[in-house]
Amino acid sequence: MNDQSSTYLNSIRSDLKTIISELSQHFEYVSVLATDSKGKAFGVRTRSMDIRDFMGERGMVFRALCQGRVAEVSINDLKLSVPMDASQKVIDLFRDQFELQERFESYKAELSDLESTTLEVIKQAKIPFGAKSTEQKLDFLSDIVKEVGKKDARIVNTVVQYMEVTVSKLFISTKKDLLQSYPWSQGYIAILGKSDSGIRMAFNAVSGMKGLELLDELRGIIDESVQKLNDTLIATPIIPGDYEIICTPDITGLIAHEAFGHGVEMDMFVKNRAQAPQFIGKPVASNKVGMHDGALGFEQVSSYAFDDEGTLAHDTVVIDNGILKQGICDALSASRLKTVPTGNGKRESFERKAYTRMTSTYFTAGTDKLEAMIASVKKGYLLDGMESGMEDPKNWGIQCVLSRGYEIIDGKLTGKVAGPIILTGYVIDLLKSISMVSETIELSGSGFCGKGHKEYVKTANGGAYIKATARLG
Amino acid sequence: MRNIEKLLQGYPEINDYVIRKRHTKSAEWFFIAKKLDQSRRKEVTYTNVKVFVDDLKGKHRGHAEITIYPTHTPEEIKELLHEAVLSAKLIKNEIYTLPMETNLEFKQDVKENIVEAGLEIIDFIFDSAKKAKGEVNSFEVFVNHNTVEFLNKNGLHLNYSTQDCYLEMIVNAQTPTEEIELYKEYNFGSLNKESLGNQFNALFTEAKDRAKAQPTPKLEKADLILSNDNVEALLGVYENSTNAAALYNHMSNFTMGQDIQEKAIGDRIDMTMLSALEGSIYTSPIDAEGVILKSSNVIENGIFTQAWGDARHSFYMNIAPTGSLRNVSFKGGSKSIKELESKDALEVLDFSSFIVDPSTGDFSGEIRLGYLIKSGKKSPVNGGSISGNLLTLHHQLYLSKETQRANRFEGPVKLRLCGVSVAGIQ
Numbered sequence: 021m022n023d024q025s026s027t028y029l030n031s032i033r034s035d036l037k038t039i040i041s042e043l044s045q046h047f048e049y050v051s052v053l054a055t056d057s058k059g060k061a062f063g064v065r066t067r068s069m070d071i072r073d074f075m076g077e078r079g080m081v082f083r084a085l086c087q088g089r090v091a092e093v094s095i096n097d098l099k100l101s102v103p104m105d106a107s108q109k110v111i112d113l114f115r116d117q118f119e120l121q122e123r124f125e126s127y128k129a130e131l132s133d134l135e136s137t138t139l140e141v142i143k144q145a146k147i148p149f150g151a152k153s154t155e156q157k158l159d160f161l162s163d164i165v166k167e168v169g170k171k172d173a174r175i176v177n178t179v180v181q182y183m184e185v186t187v188s189k190l191f192i193s194t195k196k197d198l199l200q201s202y203p204w205s206q207g208y209i210a211i212l213g214k215s216d217s218g219i220r221m222a223f224n225a226v227s228g229m230k231g232l233e234l235l236d237e238l239r240g241i242i243d244e245s246v247q248k249l250n251d252t253l254i255a256t257p258i259i260p261g262d263y264e265i266i267c268t269p270d271i272t273g274l275i276a277h278e279a280f281g282h283g284v285e286m287d288m289f290v291k292n293r294a295q296a297p298q299f300i301g302k303p304v305a306s307n308k309v310g311m312h313d314g315a316l317g318f319e320q321v322s323s324y325a326f327d328d329e330g331t332l333a334h335d336t337v338v339i340d341n342g343i344l345k346q347g348i349c350d351a352l353s354a355s356r357l358k359t360v361p362t363g364n365g366k367r368e369s370f371e372r373k374a375y376t377r378m379t380s381t382y383f384t385a386g387t388d389k390l391e392a393m394i395a396s397v398k399k400g401y402l403l404d405g406m407e408s409g410m411e412d413p414k415n416w417g418i419q420c421v422l423s424r425g426y427e428i429i430d431g432k433l434t435g436k437v438a439g440p441i442i443l444t445g446y447v448i449d450l451l452k453s454i455s456m457v458s459e460t461i462e463l464s465g466s467g468f469c470g471k472g473h474k475e476y477v478k479t480a481n482g483g484a485y486i487k488a489t490a491r492l493g
Numbered sequence: 494m495r496n497i498e499k500l501l502q503g504y505p506e507i508n509d510y511v512i513r514k515r516h517t518k519s520a521e522w523f524f525i526a527k528k529l530d531q532s533r534r535k536e537v538t539y540t541n542v543k544v545f546v547d548d549l550k551g552k553h554r555g556h557a558e559i560t561i562y563p564t565h566t567p568e569e570i571k572e573l574l575h576e577a578v579l580s581a582k583l584i585k586n587e588i589y590t591l592p593m594e595t596n597l598e599f600k601q602d603v604k605e606n607i608v609e610a611g612l613e614i615i616d617f618i619f620d621s622a623k624k625a626k627g628e629v630n631s632f633e634v635f636v637n638h639n640t641v642e643f644l645n646k647n648g649l650h651l652n653y654s655t656q657d658c659y660l661e662m663i664v665n666a667q668t669p670t671e672e673i674e675l676y677k678e679y680n681f682g683s684l685n686k687e688s689l690g691n692q693f694n695a696l697f698t699e700a701k702d703r704a705k706a707q708p709t710p711k712l713e714k715a716d717l718i719l720s721n722d723n724v725e726a727l728l729g730v731y732e733n734s735t736n737a738a739a740l741y742n743h744m745s746n747f748t749m750g751q752d753i754q755e756k757a758i759g760d761r762i763d764m765t766m767l768s769a770l771e772g773s774i775y776t777s778p779i780d781a782e783g784v785i786l787k788s789s790n791v792i793e794n795g796i797f798t799q800a801w802g803d804a805r806h807s808f809y810m811n812i813a814p815t816g817s818l819r820n821v822s823f824k825g826g827s828k829s830i831k832e833l834e835s836k837d838a839l840e841v842l843d844f845s846s847f848i849v850d851p852s853t854g855d856f857s858g859e860i861r862l863g864y865l866i867k868s869g870k871k872s873p874v875n876g877g878s879i880s881g882n883l884l885t886l887h888h889q890l891y892l893s894k895e896t897q898r899a900n901r902f903e904g905p906v907k908l909r910l911c912g913v914s915v916a917g918i919q
Contacts, residue, residue, distance in 0.1 A: 028564065065742060066742075066743075067587070067741065067742060068586045068587075068741075068742070069584050069585065069586060070556070070557075070584060070586075071557050071580045071583075071584065072557075072558055073558065073559060073560050076560060078562040078564060078565075079537060079562070089529070089531075090530070090531035090532075091531060091532050091533065091534075092531065092532075092533040092534075093533070093534050093535075093536075094533065094534070094535040094536075094537065095535070095536050095537065096536075096537045096538060096539075096562055096563055096564065097536065097537070097538050097563035097564070113534050113536075116534075116608075117532045117533075117534060120532065120608065120612075121529055121532055123612075124524075124527075124528070124529040125527060125528045125529070126528060126529040126530075127525060127528050127529065127530050127531075154579065154580055154583055155583050158583055158584075176743035177742050177743045177744065212742075212743060212744060212852075214743070217885075218746045218853060218854075218884060219743070219744065219745070219746055219852055219853055220853060221852065221853070257880075257914065259713075260711075260713055260878075260880075260914055260915060260916035260917070261711075261916065290525065290530075291525050291630060291631045291663075292630065292672075293630060293631070293663065293674065352530075352531070371535055371537060373521070373523065373531070373533060407848070408846070408848055410845040410846035410859070411845075412845050412859075412861070414672070414673065414674040415671070415673055415674070417845055417859055417861070417876070418845075418859075419844075419845040419846060419858065419859035419878070421848050421857055440850075440855050440857065440880070442848075442857040442858070442859070442878045442880050442916070444845075444859040444876070444877060444878045444916065446876075472661060472676060472678070473661075473678055473846075474661070474678075491877070491878075491916055491918070492916065493857070493877070493878040493879070493880050493914060493915070493916025
């Protein structure tokens with residue numbers, strides 16, 4: 021796959037500027053985001069294989085403001101050969117909407133680009149996606165499947181997936197002309213095993229703003245993945261209750277994301293769907309907790325130069341020493357809240373609305389050693405294996421589903437495993453209970469994040485090992 | 494599409510192909526309480542092409558699928574098709590064939606009225622909230638009109654259109670100290686005011702009950718009662734576990750002919766996968782590969798009688814392909830809702846997110862709104878969580894006699910599962 025910048029976007033850049041110039045004669049603000057992202061997923065299982073398109077898109081979304089009202093048009097078959105005809109089609113789709121909008125009272129917004137910005141960021145992978153042929157990639161994955169299959173007789177199916185994506189986006193408004201292109205990739209090994217209690221699955225993943233170098237990382241997690249399957253197969257149901265917990269960076273990231281990340285998405289402030297505004301400047305976690313979000317913070321699957329509304333990427337300090345400092349914000353919400361956007365306006369694709377979304381969200385490092393953290397636990401679990409999570413910013417509940425908990429009694433791992441586990445509680449209680457934080461942080465971005473139950477985008481989460489108390493069931 | 498077909502015919506090594514073109518027009522509205530946040534329009538066209546190539550020995554079949562955008566140049570399309578053929582040659586799956594079915598008469602021409610349909614839904618939401626004295630925090634309305642053209646190598650050629658609606662709704666209620674919210678989403682073909690109105694009324698009532706809820710007590714084990722969409726989510730384990738692909742890939746705990754509810758003392762499952770269901774957004778008569786959909790009785794009185802699935806995995810499992818069915822019907826059970834609720838139980842109406850693993854049967858969820866039923870009295874509770882495994886508990890599963898129909902699902906309104914773990918708060 022070609023990981024260079026998009027020929028298509030470069031070919032339409034001039035025409036889009038003409039169209040934006042024409043549209044700006046009719047509306048107080050206009051912009052367009054054009055996308056041309058390409059991706060492939062290569063999958064090999066014990067008994068089958070496939071190749072499919074993955075996260076590819078090519079289209080454009082126009083945004084216009086008229087007397088403060090906001091409308092958008094997503095389109096992928098706009099004929100640009102005659103820019104004036106294209107402009108007229110978009111104008112008609114906007115006019116129709118603005119006429120209908122008069123039936124309703126509207127939330128007004130004001131968007132203006134104060135400064136002219138031109139930016140072109142083309143990131144290359146260390147090893148480009150094109151450095152291996154499709155056949156070589158399939159062979160590589162097939163070898164992993166075979167190697168895994170030999171390691172445990174209880175394995176009934178191994179699924180190895182490798183996905184590679186080149187994102188290319190062009191944003192144009194009357195004052196902005198931004199182009200970016202970057203690669204990211206992810207891979208996972210999912211192993212299904214059968215025991216007396218039935219089918220169980222262990223999942224292990226790698227990801228990053230990377231090219232084919234990720235394949236070696238994927239091969240490097242084979243033994244760890246097989247061990248995770250073994251631990252999952254021997255796991256027994258947990259006795260529900262409150263426990264001391266130590267979270268692996270994977271689970272720390274899930275908590276950062278679900279417990280607080282969603283709670284500081286400021287489009288939820290506009291809707292009065294979050295408690296966070298009442299806590300700005302106040303303690304929301306123990307003083308050992310720091311939290312960041314930003315596309316600039318780390319090079320992961322959601323790192324970019326500008327967001328889908330043309331706002332340059334930030335690194336936002338959300339929590340510092342346990343104090344809530346600020347939220348993250350898209351451009352429209354920032355306008356309505358009279359604040360500045362933080363580069364978090366993201367769309368599932370050009371077809372969808374922009375919402376405030378997380379990028380790389382993580383708890384900062386502490387000073388504790390993992391061994392000392394385990395030794396400090398009287399009765400609890402070391403939690404591992406992120407499965408899913410759900411936010412409730414309005415009432416600050418949290419739900420995290422995990423694969424496994426390794427039992428710790430009197431400071432020692434007993435070898436017993438519980439699972440699957442659901443972690444629930446009140447966010448502030450959970451974050452204030454964090455008493456130890458380890459020295460190094462890790463981020464992973466193999467999953468997708470939804471807004472409610474839709475609008476899936478790539479995000480990365482992580483942090484250090486943390487010790488806390490939580491309700492497990 | 495005919496141009497793409499012509500290009501495909503230039504590759505003699507292609508054994509099968511399917512081409513599906515979909516044009517979607519949509520109108521979308523986003524409201525915060527009574528004020529419009531923004532509106533959107535969408536016009537997109539996609540052409541999906543899937544090619545199948547058999548190896549020379551006839552032992553393996555590979556496939557690859559690509560998406561062609563309207564702005565792809567003829568050269569780009571040629572390159573994409575060429576890559577797809579090369580990829581399909583590299584994929585070494587066990588050989589299988591697609592059914593040679595071309596005899597299908599299907600006419601469905603739904604008039605496009607995305608704007609009018611959307612406005613009707615918006616008015617209905619405001620009217621319903623006013624009548625129920627409910628408080629709407631925010632909602633999103635999507636109305637899509639799809640025009641589909643399908644053709645395959647066997648000569649099956651269809652043109653049809655559909656319209657579907659999606660609604661996301663968040664409602665509030667006030668407690669003495671705070672405001673709480675509940676979240677629901679709805680999918681439907683066209684607006685059924687009676688059905689949606691009843692669901693809205695229930696949602697507003699639930700929100701008010703959540704505002705009065707007390708922390709879930711520490712029960713450790715309880716009988717769990719689920720309703721509506723959570724019933725559909727849990728019973729989805731049976732759909733997944735009887736699918737030919739799950740069986741072939743060892744991702745199911747079931748085998749055909751098995752009594753899946755051995756030693757059951759509760760209700761036995763009867764499940765039929767359906768080619769069509771009134772009100773469902775899944776109205777296509779064929780699946781993505783052109784297999785004409787056929788309804789199939791899959792589980793009868795707790796016995797897994799017949800798997801269902803796409804052409805490929807049905808071929809592997811030596812069963813007649815039903816196509817990738819999306820609609821499902823479960824028979825109601827032996828007890829009325831009143832009887833299900835007559836004994837002590839924890840009834841959960843709303844979770845933060847009800848998570849069900851369709852392969853293992855594991856389920857769990859944080860309780861946003863539940864009712865503790867004790868000695869015939871129902872008290873609202875929230876917080877804490879429930880968890881369990883359907884396949885280890887379904888010998889004591891009871892389904893309501895009363896049934897519901899919601900989008901793709903027809904089945905009991907409520908179910909009761911005995912011995913579920915509860916992580917309560919106090």
